[in-house]
Amino acid sequence: MKSVIVIPARYGASRFPGKSLARIQGRPMIQWVWEAACKSRLTEQVVVATDDDRIADVAAKFGADVVMTKKSHRSGTDRIAEVADKIPAQLYVNVQGDEPLLSPSAVDDLIRAMMESPRVPIGTLAHRIESEAEWLSPEVVKVVCNRHQEALYFSRSPLPFQRAFNSKARLLRHVGIYAFRARALAHFVSLKPSALEIAESLEQLRALENGMVIQVIETKYRCLGVDTPADLARVETTLRRQARATSTRKAKRKKK
Numbered sequence: 398m399k400s401v402i403v404i405p406a407r408y409g410a411s412r413f414p415g416k417s418l419a420r421i422q423g424r425p426m427i428q429w430v431w432e433a434a435c436k437s438r439l440t441e442q443v444v445v446a447t448d449d450d451r452i453a454d455v456a457a458k459f460g461a462d463v464v465m466t467k468k469s470h471r472s473g474t475d476r477i478a479e480v481a482d483k484i485p486a487q488l489y490v491n492v493q494g495d496e497p498l499l500s501p502s503a504v505d506d507l508i509r510a511m512m513e514s515p516r517v518p519i520g521t522l523a524h525r526i527e528s529e530a531e532w533l534s535p536e537v538v539k540v541v542c543n544r545h546q547e548a549l550y551f552s553r554s555p556l557p558f559q560r561a562f563n564s565k566a567r568l569l570r571h572v573g574i575y576a577f578r579a580r581a582l583a584h585f586v587s588l589k590p591s592a593l594e595i596a597e598s599l600e601q602l603r604a605l606e607n608g609m610v611i612q613v614i615e616t617k618y619r620c621l622g623v624d625t626p627a628d629l630a631r632v633e634t635t636l637r638r639q640a641r642a643t644s645t646r647k648a649k650r651k652k653k
Contacts, residue, residue, distance in 0.1 A: 539551065
């Protein structure tokens, strides 16, 4: 089964214009995402999908396959559907262009789950919520599932409701990486935005409102997306911390 990772990237993000080209340790953020995606063992191709010549030029220079898409697209999913018209595959994985610390193994877990469940139209990831602040935050998208790990609902509100936060409860935070089968992707983008989608500002609710199944695969990968310059600073801090930890491990191995 051919799978293609598509990284939709636009320049005009409202909270952080040009963030795809923001520098992290000397490299543009979109390059960090692309390099991580290329480490996936279960995908045949990684594509940057953009409507902006600046992003396209930078991506081409670091070696990415680039597909220019229409400026009129409402979402990254619409952009991916245009890529699907140009690059045939059975599975398309939507990786956000603002995830510089993307885990290739988490992407592979999602692709593998879709391979093992050929009737599932859409798959996505979620991880456990660890704090009350995370559970309460409207910036954190929560998901609840049925016994088959199929999504029942996504919300920015605390979900499910609890009178008091219980860290031992199975509370899940949605990770915005999706895998679409080709037919499901075409069907999804043919649908009009739904009432719940508009209310919550979550396009995955369009799929649920129209009876499409979304399989939720639990992961330990905790995403650190970049929506603001402050998020970019957090990513750089995390990278420095990781570099120090790696250096310490190497030093300990040399002593042995």
